[in-house]
Amino acid sequence: MTIDLNIFRFDPDTDSVPYYQKYTLPWTEGLTLLMAVRKVYETMDPTLGFRNYFCGRGLCSSCIMTVDGKTKKSCHIVLEPGQEYLIEPAKGYPIIRDLVVDYGVKRSDPETGKVYDIMSGTVI
């Protein structure tokens, strides 16, 4: 069984428009989206840009991506076999490359939509 990831690719230095690249990888029990993206980077495409620093358990929000139009923590998304997913960078932030965005000093909570200043932890 496999899964398909349609991943947003864009390098502002070399590409004039973004494009989507499709990766097919084997599905395993409990595979999360974050781990799948990491697998793509490790075994298929070293040029894929994503944040490879993460807690893996929903605490740090460094893994947020837009999945089928909704911004979510990708370490919390368990993939279903045989499905196709559309993966884009987190909405509302400037894109650095591929799935990497510039979070700046503001973070928005994907659930409540509140925006925080990470230095002081207060709502802006």
Add this chain to the structure above:
Amino acid sequence: MIASWKQEKPNALRPIALKAKLQSAMDQFVGLERDGESLLAGLAKVRELRAEELPKLFVVSHRRYCYEVQEAYEVRGMLDLAELVILSALSRKETRGHHFRVDYPQTDAVPYHTTVQWEKGKHTLGVMPVTKIDQREDVK
């Protein structure tokens, strides 16, 4: 350094591939149970990796968010660190905590620190007595 990593070469190696090789060598030779023989074999292996595999590193070049370049720096540091770990493990000829030497299963009565200094590719081993911090000359 970066320039040589970015050059195309035959049998190119990705930084994560070298990391994996180093990790499995450390697991095999410098694991929980170690003895002089396995540590020396590990040391030879780490030096071999540095001499033969490190020059083969190849990273794709992006100006933005190039994680591979960072990994290449990391693996270079990991090789140095692995060597230091093995050298200091070799110089501690006793079993203490999780440093379990099969060939020296005893724990010495008087504890001591082993030190390794690494300067310009050369190492110096040393021994330091364990003293309370307020009794140390250099800290006062």
